[in-house]
Amino acid sequence: MIEYISKGKAKLIVSVGSGENRRRKAKTVTYTTKKELERMHQKFEDEVRHNPYVDTTVEELIDAYIENRKIVGLKATTERGYNTAKDRIISVLGNYNAREVTAYQVECFIADMAKKYKPKTIHNTIGLLHSSYARAIRTGQLKENPCQYVTLPKKQKPDIKIFSEYEMLAFFRALSDERIDYKVAYELCLLCGLRRSEVLGLKESDINLPLKCVTVSHTRHRVDGENIEQDTKTEQSRRTLALPDVVVKDIKVLIKEHDRPYKHTDYLIQDGFGQPMNPSVLTNHIHDIEDAAGLPQISVHGLRHTFASMLNNAGIDIARISRELGHSNISTTLGVYTHVFGGATASSRGIADALNAKVADSATKLPPTENKKAAEA
Numbered sequence: 001m002i003e004y005i006s007k008g009k010a011k012l013i014v015s016v017g018s019g020e021n022r023r024r025k026a027k028t029v030t031y032t033t034k035k036e037l038e039r040m041h042q043k044f045e046d047e048v049r050h051n052p053y054v055d056t057t058v059e060e061l062i063d064a065y066i067e068n069r070k071i072v073g074l075k076a077t078t079e080r081g082y083n084t085a086k087d088r089i090i091s092v093l094g095n096y097n098a099r100e101v102t103a104y105q106v107e108c109f110i111a112d113m114a115k116k117y118k119p120k121t122i123h124n125t126i127g128l129l130h131s132s133y134a135r136a137i138r139t140g141q142l143k144e145n146p147c148q149y150v151t152l153p154k155k156q157k158p159d160i161k162i163f164s165e166y167e168m169l170a171f172f173r174a175l176s177d178e179r180i181d182y183k184v185a186y187e188l189c190l191l192c193g194l195r196r197s198e199v200l201g202l203k204e205s206d207i208n209l210p211l212k213c214v215t216v217s218h219t220r221h222r223v224d225g226e227n228i229e230q231d232t233k234t235e236q237s238r239r240t241l242a243l244p245d246v247v248v249k250d251i252k253v254l255i256k257e258h259d260r261p262y263k264h265t266d267y268l269i270q271d272g273f274g275q276p277m278n279p280s281v282l283t284n285h286i287h288d289i290e291d292a293a294g295l296p297q298i299s300v301h302g303l304r305h306t307f308a309s310m311l312n313n314a315g316i317d318i319a320r321i322s323r324e325l326g327h328s329n330i331s332t333t334l335g336v337y338t339h340v341f342g343g344a345t346a347s348s349r350g351i352a353d354a355l356n357a358k359v360a361d362s363a364t365k366l367p368p369t370e371n372k373k374a375a376e377a
Contacts (some may be wrong), residue, residue, distance in 0.1 A: 001067040002041055008032065012041050014048040015060055038071045046139060056141070058101060058129070059094040062086050065132035076228045077221050085125040088113065098133070099142055103149035110150060119153040126152060160340055161298040162306040165313075174293040180254045185269045185282055186289075187247045188214070189303035193311075193325050196300045197221055198237070200279055201229060202268040204255055212248050215240045216326065220267070222279050237326035308333075309340045318345045 003011040005028065013026045025048050031037040045064075066074070066082050074082075092109050093101060106126070113122050130147035137145060163171055172190065175183045188194045188202075197219035206215045217238050221228045232238050243251070254268065264274045271277045283300055290297050298306070304325070311321045322333040334345070 001063070002037065002071060010037060012044045014045050015063075034071060034073075038068075041068075041071065042139070056098045057094060058096050058098050058132075059086075059090045061098045061136055062089060062128065062132045065128075065135050068135060075230050076223045077230065080223055081124065082128055085128040088125050089129055093129075098136070101146050103146045106146050107150045110152065114153060119155045123152055123155060126150070160305050160337075161296070161302050162309050162340060163295070163298060163302070165310075167295050168306055168310070170293055171289070171295055174289050174295075178289065179272070180250065180257055181269050181271070181277060182282070182285060182289075184247070184250050184254050185277070186286065186300070186303060187250060189300055190307055191244050191247055192241050193304050193307035194241075195219070195233070195237075195304060195326075196279060196282060198232070198326075200267065200269055200277060200282070203266045204258070204268055205266070207243075207251055207255075207268065209248060209252065212243045212245070213240050214243055220276065220279075227276050232326070234326070234328045236323075236328050239323070239326050241324065305337070305340055308337050312337075312341045312345055315350065318348075321345075 001013045001015075003013060005011060009028065009030050011026055011028050013024055015024050027044060029037070029040050031040060063086075066079070066086070069082075070079070089109075092112065093105065096105070106129070110122060110126065113125065117125075126147055130145065133142060133145040133147060136142040168190070172187075175186055178186075185199050188199045189196065192214065194216065198216050201218040201220040202214065202216070203218075206217065208215070216232060219230050219232055221230065251268075258270070258274075265276050267276045269277045269282075271281070286300055286303075287297050289295075308321055308325060311324065312318075318333060319330055321337075322330045325333060327333045
């Protein structure tokens with residue numbers, strides 16, 4: 001691990017062994033860049049652990065992996081996910097000698113998790129263990145990864161609930177009775193396809209009212225009771241989107257509301273006291289709106305799914321839909337939204353219809369000489 005002492009100065013710490021035999025070695029270094037610090041940390045670790053370490057526990061293995069990831073840049077939300085997965089692992093395998101863990105033990109662990117967790121959770125948990133072992137192999141500390149021989153449960157398709165066109169219109173109408181912050185937040189999800197974290201990460205400076213567009217460049221999350229601003233999920237998620245006129249109109253009202261004396265934040269979506277809105281409030285309040293309007297309950301993310309479905313029904317090409325959603329590639333869009341698209345995308349249906357038109361009534365379109373044998377038959 002690395003302990004930062006001051007700017008350009010840090011302490012490198014390497015733990016070896018476990019239990020009573022556990023020991024820590026440390027040295028203080030000066031550095032210019034994080035990459036340089038990472039190289040020094042790796043070199044020091046290699047010096048201390050020049051032989052495959054016999055007494056290192058699974059918990060220590062995972063800690064070393066997470067610390068290494070933090071050096072190169074680890075999002076707070078990702079670190080939280082790692083720590084949650086780590087807790088599951090160490091409760092069963094934490095004190096085991098990392099070198100002696102077998103694929104059978106890992107499969108027993110998977111079978112035990114299957115009684116309590118969904119396949120996605122199991123994949124994430126074993127993924128952390130697999131990556132921790134893989135790093136130890138790359139650095140010459142271990143020779144085998146027991147996770148590469150195990151069988152994971154098949155991932156389930158997410159149960160995506162969306163509004164029908166009628167329900168979408170009813171929901172949009174119900175927003176007219178909501179506080180302007182809620183109204184704009186849900187409109188950005190429903191009519192622009194933004195993720196909840198993207199909506200909450202928007203600042204007034206991200207809105208270009210003259211050009212009627214919004215630039216998505218950051219996300220905001222709540223981690224351990226604190227507001228955390230991060231980069232977007234992927235590079236492709238950084239995007240500029242056109243705003244429908246109805247959303248532009250409401251954003252103008254919202255910004256005017258922000259002129260109140262107790263404004264304390266630059267975030268576009270605020271609570272009633274000018275503070276950044278808590279994500280859970282946005283998550284929970286949508287169900288109050290749905291219940292009052294007599295609509296089925298869908299999540300905030302379901303509004304984004306509804307947006308994708310509307311684009312598909314309008315005949316928008318899948319590549320364009322993927323860009324609007326900020327996905328890394330088209331396969332991500334297809335993988336998540338196939339059943340939202342009714343089994344086939346609009347562009348796929350367009351191809352089928354075009355080919356059908358080509359071959360329909362082909363007998364009447366062929367020249368008479370080419371139809372002769374068919375006629376004689």
